[in-house]
Amino acid sequence: MNPLVPTITTPSGVWNPLVWLMVFLLSLIIALIIYMRGEKTRKKGMQAGVFFSGDRPPEGMDAHIAAHNIGWGFMEALRPYYRAMRKMHTGIINDYVGWFLGILAVMLIIFLFWGGA
Amino acid sequence: MNPWDLIMNNAPALAIAIPLLGAFVTPLINRAGRKAMLVWVIAVLAFTEFIALLLVYQVNTYGIQVYVFGANPHTLTVPPDSGGIPVRIIFTIDGMSAFTALISATLGLVVGIYSVGSEKFQTAQEKFFALLLLLVVGMMGMALTGDIFNFFVFLEINSLAAAALVSYHLNKGKAVEAAFKYAVVSSIGALMILFAIAILYGEYDALNMAMIAQRMYQTGFSTYDMIAMTLILVTLAMKCGAVPMHYWVPDGYGEAPGGTSAILVVASQASLYGLFRMSFTVFGLSANTSSLGWFMIILGLLSMFIGVTMAFLQHDIKRLMAYHAVSQTGYMLLGVGVGLATLGTAAFNQYGLYAMEGGIFHIINHALYKGLLFLTAGAIIYRVGTSDLNKMGGLAHSMKFTAVFFLIGAFAIAGIPPFNGFASKLMIYESVYQLNPFLAIVAAIVSMLTLASFLKVFHSAFLGPKIYDVKEVPKSMLFAMSILAFFIILFGIFPNIAIHYLVAPAAHALANPLGYITKVLGGGA
Amino acid sequence: MIEDIIQILVLIGMMITAYLSVKSRDLMECAILLGVFSFLLSLEFFILQAPDVAIAEAGIGAGLTTAIFVMAVRKTTRWEVEE
Amino acid sequence: MMSKIVRTQANFLYPFILIFGFYVVAHGHITPGGGFQGGAVIATGVALVAVAYGYDTIKKWIKKTHLTAAEGIGLLCFIITAFIGLSTSFFYNFLANSGLIFGNRVPYGINPGYLNTAGTLPIMNLAVGIEVLGGLSVIIMYMMAYGREVKQ
Known part of the structure; x- marks a missing residue:
């Protein structure tokens, strides 16, 4: 196997990053060509602006969205799960050690039945 | 004996001896000035990196290497008068x-270069760099040792160097509290390992x-072995x-x-190495590998x-990345676990x-x-002074290079081709699903969520209106980042370089515990 | 035989001192009890034919850590209080 | 500073603890104990004086920088001794049976234990002893110094 050949053969296929890169670049070039063939006399600036239901955004709406609010829907959908997770992550050192010793005990019991040769 | 032979013969010992010596000399050299100390530390780390590369070369060329401390040759x-027991400290x-040692040395060097810039205004820097070198010693030793007590x-x-770092x-005491938690958890863990060794x-x-x-x-797997395992x-x-x-990780x-x-990640991976070494080489022959897997x-x-x-929930940038470190460790456990479950x-x-x-x-x-x-x-915290994403x-x-490096890292961790994360994730998906398709599905979903949460970080830290009027970080920090970015792209486009020289030998070594045993107990010389 | 009796006595003493040091509300007393515990532990090591470990335990456990505990207790409050 | 009784006791016990500690370090290779144990015993002596006399008095006698230096020097001696044997292997005992310092041959059979044997082991014991006495004493000193800050 020559290490400079980028192809990886997986149990059910092949993967070649160079081919992927070429296809990616080719599609970029095609997109560029399509873009270049577009209408030259278009008005600039308006199309890319942010509109709220067709209206101009009021002043101050270009403020930054804080990290806390990104993915709100996701977290809202999984609220019961996250409530359980928050309960699990207490940040108290006794709980850290407790979890470790608990897993140790559980694994001792499990390996007692299935761990042997 | 000329120096080259000396280094070639003693490479395994030098891999820990050089950083150890470096760590002890660093506080003394600091009296000659900060610059001399930094040059010394970087030189020691670079030499350690060279030794680690040499070890990889030796293992790939000559097979498994053994090194016995204090023995002649x-x-x-197995000394002739020892009754067939390897009594000495052995690497x-x-x-x-070699694979783990190379990663430890590389990240040690990169973090050393980075810390030249990032710790510029701190006090007691010689202690920081001495601890960094000691941490490298700990990781290299864990990776190289063939003796279970030395491993401990x-x-x-x-653990101690990491907790101090x-x-x-x-x-304001928050870091001390985190270090205390880390120290307590790792000492209780170390106590358990000591008990198992006993x-x-x-x-x-x-x-x-x-x-x-x-x-x-030879004697079969007893209940005591089970408890120790x-x-x-x-x-x-x-x-x-x-x-x-995982609670101590974030x-x-x-x-x-x-x-x-960054180097704590590798310190955890040295434990991961220990997990693989113990489960394959020490217990793999006797225990039920399917249940271990x-x-x-x-x-x-x-x-x-x-x-x-x-x-996804976090809004502290480093805690968020720490949870991702937990998540990525899962991929390694999954991949190697599937190998262990099907062993034999x-x-x-x-x-x-x-x-x-x-x-x-x-x-x-x-x-x-x-x-x-x-x-x-x-770098962001160095310039902005806060780790809270809400305030970024x-x-x-202003920090264009940092943004580009962040994007490279984020795409790599999310498994976007052509970066290196995709190559290894592809290998995991394609093989794991043959054991059970559910495993590959979970892995793929986790990859998507990873991308989502890194887009969140990128959006909230780098995009949007300019809030902070800051400069780009110092050149040493950028240089350290560019080294890692270069290897990410290299291993993404030419994954076979890593697989051929590093990964495949490692996987075959783990899968062949008998070779390891015969090399050590075959007498040597 | 006599060795066994001494060993049992030492172990019982260790259990008592450990229990008392957990229960006691006087922190200075806890520190001294831990010192006694370490001393008994080092005696136990000695009985178990490990003089090497016994010296280390006597020096570190009974001597140094007790001194450090005493210093720490003297700088804070002596009595444990209900929060 | 503690009461006169404590100080007198400390004055009386201090030399014996130090001598016992150095004995354990020096005889590390023939009797139980060694550098670590001996260093710990010596540090206990330092702790005794420190507790008896209080930080303000003791800081004139013992300097923290000296103890830190002892720590560094001990570690350096240890690793350099290990490095000297590198032409054979790391930690190689090049002094054993060589006739040089600590290089006498041990006679076969039961013997009273000759100090001048075992090669590099006594040197390493000494190095570890210096390192441990420095390290543990400096912990005590920092404990006391920090406690004083809290009081103020």
């Missing part, structure tokens, strides 16, 4: 050891891993940050200074999913070995891109 594993280097010693060096920026020593009268494995194979494996799983024993990584989190797979699935979902069956050659290669390849990829991400996080924004206006 240095390959005499055994196979593919997996190096694990302790690793975590508390380096006091951060059990094994009482039973087999040997501390050498190969000797223990051979005697266990559980203690060691669960402790090492805790030390590498597997859910549900605290420790989140509070560590600048780039130190499923233990790792289940830990891996839990780590992947809970890690990534908890990361026909499925092993069909896809088990391949899954192991994927898992091991993911170790080096994770060290590279998570290292890069932690370095960019350190618009940094791409």
Whole structure:
């Protein structure tokens, strides 16, 4: 196997990053060509602006969205799960050690039945 | 004897001796000035990196290497008057050891270069760099040693140096609290390992891993072995940050200074190495590898999913990345766990070995891109002064290089081609689903969630209106980041370089415990 | 025989001192009890033919850590209080 | 500073503790104990004086920088001794049976234990002893110094 050949053969296929890169670049070039063939006399600036239901955004709406609010829907959908997770992550050192010793005990019991040769 | 032969012959010992010497000399050299100290530290780290490369070369060319401390000649594993027991402190280097040592040395060098810039205004820098070198010693020792008690010693060096490094920026006592938690958890874990070592020593009268494995194979797997195995494996799983024993990870990584989190990732991976070494080489011959493998797979699935979902919740940049470190550790556990679960069956050659290669390849990829991400996080904190994502924004206006490096790291961790994360994740998906399609589905979903949460970080830290009027970070920090970024792209486009020279030898070494045992117990010389 | 009796006595003493040091509300007393515990532990090591470990335990456990505990207690409050 | 009784006791016990500690270090290679144990015993002596006399008095007698230097020097001696044997192997005992310092041959059979044997082991014991006495004493000193800050 020559290490400079980028192809990886997986149990059910092949993967070649160079081919992927070429296809990616080719599609970029095609997109560029399509873009270049577009209408030259278009008005600039308006199309890319942010509109709220067709209206101009009021002043101050270009403020930054804080990290806390990104993915709100996701977290809202999984609220019961996250409530359980928050309960699990207490940040108290006794709980850290407790979890470790608990897993140790559980694994001792499990390996007692299935761990042997 | 000329110097080249000296280095070639003693490479395994020098791998820990040089950073150890460096760590002890650093406080003395600091009296000659800060510049001299920095030059010394970087030189020591660079030489360690060279030795690690040399070890990889030696293992790939000549097979498994043994080095016996204080013996004459240095390959005499079993002295003639010892009754066939390897009594001395012994280093055994196979593919997996050399692989882990190389990662440790590389990240040590990169973090050393980075810390030149990022710790510029701190007090007691000589202690910081001495601890960094000691941490490298701990990781290298864990990776190279062939003696179970030495493994414990190096694990302790690793834990203590890491705990001290975590508390380096006091951060109004928060970092000290995190370091305290880390220290308590790791000392309880180390106590468990010591207990397990005592059990094994009482039973087999040997501390050498190969000797223990051979005697266990001969006498059969007893209940005592089972207890020792559980203690060691669960402790090492805790030390590498597997859910549900991961609680120390976000605290420790989140509070560590600048780039130190990057090397803490590798410190955890040294424990991961220990987990693999113990489960394959020491217990793999005797124990039921299928149940061990499923233990790792289940830990891996839990780590992947809970890690990534908890990361989505965080708004502290380093805590978020720390949860991603937990999540990525799950991929390695999953890949190697599938290999362990199928060990000895026909499925092993069909896809088990391949899954192991994927898992091991993911170790080096994770060290590279998570290292890069932690370095960019350190750069942001260095300039902005806060780690709260809610207060950041618009940094791409002023910190262009950092933004680009962050994007490279984020794409790599999310598994976007052509970066290196994709190559190893592909190998894991394609092989793991043959054992059970559910595993591959979870892995793919976790990958998507990873991308989502890193888009969140990128959006809130780099995009948006300009809030902070800051400059780009110092050149040494940018240089350290560019090294990692270069390797991410190199291993993404030419994955076979890593697989051929590093990953495949490591996977084959793990899968062949008998070779390890015969090399050590074959007498040497 | 006499060795066994001494060993049992030492172990019982260790259990008592450990229990008392956990229960006691006087922190200075806890520190001294831990010192006694370490001393008994080092005696136990000596009985178990490990003089090497016994010296280390006597020096570190009974001597240094007790001194450090005493210093720490003297700088804070002596009595444990209900929060 | 503690009461006169404590100080007198400390004055009386201090030399004996130090001598016992150095004995354990020096005989590390023939009797139980060694560098670590001996260093710990010596540090206990330092702790005794420190507790008896209080930080303000003791800081004139013992300097923290000296103890830190002892720590560094001990570690350096240890690793350099290990490095000297590198032409054979790391930690190689090049002095044993060589006739040089600590290089006498041990006679076969039961013997009273000759100090001048065992090669590099006594040197390493000494190095570890210096390192441990420095390290543990400096911990005590920092404990006391920090406690004083809290009081103020």
